[in-house]
Every structure is written in C-alpha cells, then in structure tokens.
Amino acid sequence: MRKRTRRNSKRRERHLLHQKKGSRKVSHDIRDQVLTRDGHQCQHCGTPGSSRNRLTMHHKIYRRHGGPATVDNLITLCESCHHDYHQKMG
Numbered sequence: 001m002r003k004r005t006r007r008n009s010k011r012r013e014r015h016l017l018h019q020k021k022g023s024r025k026v027s028h029d030i031r032d033q034v035l036t037r038d039g040h041q042c043q044h045c046g047t048p049g050s051s052r053n054r055l056t057m058h059h060k061i062y063r064r065h066g067g068p069a070t071v072d073n074l075i076t077l078c079e080s081c082h083h084d085y086h087q088k089m090g
C-alpha cells in the first residue's frame with residue numbers, strides 16, 4: 001500500500017475507474033446542492049474548508065457498495081475527516 005497524503009490520490013484513481021463507466025461520479029450540480037444543504041461546512045468538525053483541507057463529498061453508502069451519487073447519499077466532509085472516517089470504517 002502506497003501512502004501518499006497529498007491530495008486524495010487514491011480517491012482520484014477510483015474516480016477515474018468509475019468515470020470510464022460513466023456512472024456514480026458526483027456532478028458539480030449534485031456537489032453544489034450538497035454543499036448548500038450542509039452550509040458549506042464539514043458535517044463532522046464544522047470546518048468551512050480551506051485550500052489545505054478542502055471539503056469533499058462522502059458517500060454514506062459507499063460507492064463500492066453501490067451507493068449512488070445523489071444528494072441524499074452524500075454528505076460534506078473535509079478531507080481530514082473524510083480520511084479519518086475511511087481509516088476507521090474502511
């Protein structure tokens with residue numbers, strides 16, 4: 001396992017895989033709606049995000065479990081909490 005702390009390289013690679021199939025990618029539209037609903041804050045620690053700790057979309061039902069990229073299935077987490085979450089929860 002490579003450990004790169006820099007900017008979600010793992011996530012990116014997974015995204016690319018999904019992009020080829022043309023599904024499950026979080027569209028800008030959806031992202032906007034989720035951010036608006038969540039007040040542009042991490043729903044775990046409340047940070048508004050920054051260039052070093054950006055806000056990301058977390059899938060409540062994981063993509064690999066078939067979770068859709070819909071507003072209902074997404075929640076705003078900062079990169080730091082998102083990372084922690086997946087460290088703990090897999």
Ligand SMILES: [Zn+2]
Nearest residue numbers: 042045078081
């Ligand atoms: Zn956070």
